[in-house]
Amino acid sequence: MIRVQREDFDPGAEIAALTRGRSDIGGVTSFIGLVRDMAGGDKITAMTLEHYPGMTEKELEAIEAEARKRWPLDAVLIVHRYGELKPGDRIVLVVTASAHRDAAFDACRFLIDWLKTKAPFWKREETSTGARWVEAKDSDDQAAAKWEKR
Amino acid sequence: MIRVQREDFDPGAEIAALTRGRSDIGGVTSFIGLVRDMAGGDKITAMTLEHYPGMTEKELEAIEAEARKRWPLDAVLIVHRYGELKPGDRIVLVVTASAHRDAAFDACRFLIDWLKTKAPFWKREETSTGARWVEAKDSDDQAAAKWEKR
């Protein structure tokens, strides 16, 4: 399940909803991405997340489908915010549930790695020295490339 | 921070408490282990977790210290329950927070892998065919061994 929304989310409630009434799940891994207050030595005062409505959902659904193809998952949730955020705010939540913890961990990391290089979101940071678009990181490309099938 | 307790825990509240008021954390990874209703083809009706009070806390603290030595972590939380549990109940929570998601993911997985082979807990399952002590898994030993330093 994927959701793209302006509003904040409650990680505990999301995780609880995903596992409620189920007793076949052995492990739940989650990742929460937050707005940091520093970037490249500059203080961040605010962040705006732009996205491509329609394509964003399509890409996130494709990434979820790929994870489900690779690992035996009982549940998957991706929630990604857009709009104006402040340091400390939640940006993204990825939750995976599986009978086996290896699958839950691998799939969760795969989802965040692929999402970062494939889902059409762009961050704009407001800093003490002005506003700027965040540049894509080589380390994110490398993290995503690890999951490419040879 | 580590806690060993009989009571349930609230993953959302625990994660929120760990990151509250902080804006230097980029990523939070968490793992929740749950009681499964099936094991080796048998239906599980209940599980009892025995532990070694005193040594359990010492081992968990040592595992946390090792993780903090290996990765740049802003926060670590391990909560492990003991006593009577039912299928679907939470057993363990591991949360790691770091400026970098790689560190948060690696440390979280390290903590659960090491905890499973080092912290003195023992599971006893009640099944439709009687009660039995859970046997240690080779796969858990192998997962823990991956983190041994050469």
Added chain:
Amino acid sequence: MVRGTTYISLMKLLYFASLRQKIGTAEENLDPPGSVATVAQLVDWLKTRGANYADALNNPKIVRVAVNREYVPYDHRVTPGDEVALFPPVTGG
């Protein structure tokens, strides 16, 4: 067929993030000449539309393209009616 007389014959261009800012618009409906058959040709034609386009699209390494909401390579064919989005490498998550 007379080009540009119906809505479906136009191409919908979308620009995001730094490209949107440089070009100065988020969305426009255009009628590229008939010689524009691929993404590469479309980008080259857009660059002739003004200095803002030329600046935004100058470095193909940092221009990603989606046609009808799917990532495509530069040799992908484009046709009237397509939704073509141009944007820099993504930075979500």
Added chain:
Amino acid sequence: MVRGTTYISLMKLLYFASLRQKIGTAEENLDPPGSVATVAQLVDWLKTRGANYADALNNPKIVRVAVNREYVPYDHRVTPGDEVALFPPVTGG
């Protein structure tokens, strides 16, 4: 020195999980003979205390040992006053 006349000279033995069940007690204070200097010797001596001990401690591969709440190998030295815990491989998490 006369062994066993003060509390401190006893060794505190703890058994957990399947070992506790097989031996039939969780905890006891014992006074091993002076020839018991290592964990291996202690386990061998315990096995002479009865069929329940022999059964529980029969396979050293599945008996873990902690002295004063630290994992130790079988050649670790034990002394009166130590807290010695014997238990099967752990299965928490």
